[in-house]
Amino acid sequence: MREVALGIDIGGTNTAFGFVDRKGNCLYEDTIVTQTHEDVDLFVKEIYDKVQKSIKKLDDIKLIGIGVGAPNGNFYTGAIEDAPNLRWKGVIPFSDIFKKYFNLPVFLTNDANAAAIGEMIYGGAKGMKNFIVVTLGTGLGSGFVVNGELLYGHDGFAGEMGHIIVTPDGRQCACGRKGCLETYVSATGVKRSVYKLLADNLEESELRNIPFNDLTAKMVADAANRGDKIALKTFEHTGRMLGEVLANTVAITSPEAIFLFGGLAKSGDLIFKPTKYHLEKNLLNIYKNKIKILPSGLDDNAAILGSSALVWKEHDRKS
Amino acid sequence: MREVALGIDIGGTNTAFGFVDRKGNCLYEDTIVTQTHEDVDLFVKEIYDKVQKSIKKLDDIKLIGIGVGAPNGNFYTGAIEDAPNLRWKGVIPFSDIFKKYFNLPVFLTNDANAAAIGEMIYGGAKGMKNFIVVTLGTGLGSGFVVNGELLYGHDGFAGEMGHIIVTPDGRQCACGRKGCLETYVSATGVKRSVYKLLADNLEESELRNIPFNDLTAKMVADAANRGDKIALKTFEHTGRMLGEVLANTVAITSPEAIFLFGGLAKSGDLIFKPTKYHLEKNLLNIYKNKIKILPSGLDDNAAILGSSALVWKEHDRKS
Numbered sequence: 001m002r003e004v005a006l007g008i009d010i011g012g013t014n015t016a017f018g019f020v021d022r023k024g025n026c027l028y029e030d031t032i033v034t035q036t037h038e039d040v041d042l043f044v045k046e047i048y049d050k051v052q053k054s055i056k057k058l059d060d061i062k063l064i065g066i067g068v069g070a071p072n073g074n075f076y077t078g079a080i081e082d083a084p085n086l087r088w089k090g091v092i093p094f095s096d097i098f099k100k101y102f103n104l105p106v107f108l109t110n111d112a113n114a115a116a117i118g119e120m121i122y123g124g125a126k127g128m129k130n131f132i133v134v135t136l137g138t139g140l141g142s143g144f145v146v147n148g149e150l151l152y153g154h155d156g157f158a159g160e161m162g163h164i165i166v167t168p169d170g171r172q173c174a175c176g177r178k179g180c181l182e183t184y185v186s187a188t189g190v191k192r193s194v195y196k197l198l199a200d201n202l203e204e205s206e207l208r209n210i211p212f213n214d215l216t217a218k219m220v221a222d223a224a225n226r227g228d229k230i231a232l233k234t235f236e237h238t239g240r241m242l243g244e245v246l247a248n249t250v251a252i253t254s255p256e257a258i259f260l261f262g263g264l265a266k267s268g269d270l271i272f273k274p275t276k277y278h279l280e281k282n283l284l285n286i287y288k289n290k291i292k293i294l295p296s297g298l299d300d301n302a303a304i305l306g307s308s309a310l311v312w313k314e315h316d317r318k319s
Numbered sequence: 320m321r322e323v324a325l326g327i328d329i330g331g332t333n334t335a336f337g338f339v340d341r342k343g344n345c346l347y348e349d350t351i352v353t354q355t356h357e358d359v360d361l362f363v364k365e366i367y368d369k370v371q372k373s374i375k376k377l378d379d380i381k382l383i384g385i386g387v388g389a390p391n392g393n394f395y396t397g398a399i400e401d402a403p404n405l406r407w408k409g410v411i412p413f414s415d416i417f418k419k420y421f422n423l424p425v426f427l428t429n430d431a432n433a434a435a436i437g438e439m440i441y442g443g444a445k446g447m448k449n450f451i452v453v454t455l456g457t458g459l460g461s462g463f464v465v466n467g468e469l470l471y472g473h474d475g476f477a478g479e480m481g482h483i484i485v486t487p488d489g490r491q492c493a494c495g496r497k498g499c500l501e502t503y504v505s506a507t508g509v510k511r512s513v514y515k516l517l518a519d520n521l522e523e524s525e526l527r528n529i530p531f532n533d534l535t536a537k538m539v540a541d542a543a544n545r546g547d548k549i550a551l552k553t554f555e556h557t558g559r560m561l562g563e564v565l566a567n568t569v570a571i572t573s574p575e576a577i578f579l580f581g582g583l584a585k586s587g588d589l590i591f592k593p594t595k596y597h598l599e600k601n602l603l604n605i606y607k608n609k610i611k612i613l614p615s616g617l618d619d620n621a622a623i624l625g626s627s628a629l630v631w632k633e634h635d636r637k638s
């Protein structure tokens with residue numbers, strides 16, 4: 001019997017899920033559209049039906065638990081609480097609904113926390129007890145591991161580095177406030193910085209031909225790699241903002257390493273170089289030249305791996 | 320036999336020590352001048368001799384361990400590392416020296432961490448698993464308790480909130496950088512803010528008659544309580560700076576409570592009101608109206624209590 005965990009990543013558009021063994025091998029994966037069902041129960045049932053079918057096809061596997069990564073997922077309550085991008089409003093007791101169908105232990109947290117646990121169980125943070133994972137997607141998420149455990153805080157909502165205010169009265173944030181880090185450091189933040197730089201400067205740039213709604217962070221990275229000055233300045237600015245906040249964050253948790261995860265992290269040196277430079281420049285002496293800034297060690301299926309890792313983390317604790 | 324811990328607080332000027340029982344009763348206390356001996360061994364021996372004498376006088380006590388709070392004290396190594404205010408330079412293996420004399424378990428950390436453990440064992444944080452203690456003295460120290468454990472970080476140096484940079488290119492800090500929180504929020508920070516406000520404004524103030532070197536934070540608090548406008552503005556400004564950084568810090572560790580400890584915290588509403596106001600104003604929605612801002616529950620002998628608490632924390636873990 002091969003033991004596997006079911007990892008489920010609930011996104012605003014799609015929900016991906018699959019079986020993952022202790023070593024991080026993904027034995028099966030599938031996707032459904034997240035917002036088809038008005039009734040959450042039917043959403044969970046759709047996953048349940050697909051999983052049951054695939055269990056029958058696979059030889060000799062034993063499902064030992066379910067890990068769910070979801071926006072506003074709360075580890076303590078097992079609920080998704082007021083997620084702005086999901087159609088189910090209020091507090092949805094997701095873990096309970098999954099338990100009803102599967103009759104297995106269910107662990108739920110937000111996607112950035114799941115990424116951090118994934119990094120610890122399968123990725124570059126194996127054996128580390130103090131590190132940070134920063135997920136750079138549409139927004140900026142973060143998961144903190146401290147003394148070998150995920151930092152959930154008093155209410156389950158610790159680790160919202162994206163909502164550190166870096167510029168009082170700065171850019172409008174979806175959270176209703178202004179100047180949050182994720183309005184500068186994220187795929188969306190990069191787009192906003194491009195437009196700010198295009199407004200402030202007269203330099204020619206291929207990005208002057210692209211409407212805001214069509215622009216992607218990948219296009220900005222490609223332009224930077226072709227030597228476009230506005231694109232290069234954008235990445236320098238983004239890395240500076242990130243490096244400065246990381247330096248302040250290190251003064252709180254003093255991690256061994258910081259992992260950058262997600263689309264923007266794939267732009268390589270464009271984001272890593274200025275981030276490292278401005279991190280080191282702003283660190284208190286006692287922390288200098290100690291902290292690794294690394295790309296995530298999770299490749300394909302990272303979201304499923306991260307969610308499934310929640311199960312192995314609890315499993316390892318018991319055994 | 321009554322079990323007691325020996326708590327030792329090493330300060331730049333004096334070193335205070337005493338016996339404390341599990342309930343926080345201080346059975347004996349004494350003080351020596353920190354910098355008398357060039358040889359650290361003789362410093363420890365002076366404490367040892369005094370402690371031995373007092374053990375003989377007290378009836379029926381059993382010393383179970385030693386807790387030391389010291390500037391730049393590292394819990395992991397038991398050493399004091401490059402403390403700028405002590406005459407012993409480099410890395411001093413304090414725990415080892417104490418063990419040589421006392422043959423007992425020795426736990427050493429910095430003073431702010433000791434205050435946090437003290438708050439958890441004897442003070443207002445009993446039963447709390449996630450909270451922050453901010454010590455407001457000459458500088459600003461902080462201790463973070465997370466999942467019921469002190470947050471030491473990878474290298475033992477976590478919890479330096481005083482060195483979060485709040486104003487790029489701001490006030491010069493003793494750490495060699497600029498704009499650190501403690502240059503604004505501390506007894507010294509208050510003095511500097513008074514002088515800044517006296518320079519920027521024309522308002523009359525009793526503080527215009529006091530030279531910088533004679534001014535104390537207590538004098539500023541007294542002036543504020545008499546209605547002095549510059550003094551009032553100083554506290555408003557100090558509380559705003561602290562509240563804003565606390566709001567960002569909450570987004571990382573999501574604590575149940577934040578305790579303010581030390582001289583400045585004793586100025587009551589003058590510091591608590593603006594701090595609370597600006598904390599709440601700057602919090603991300605999910606954290607609003609959840610976090611208590613409280614005065615430390617440790618009164619007299621707070622430094623000795625904090626240091627001794629390190630022993631009880633480890634003792635409780637084993638039993």
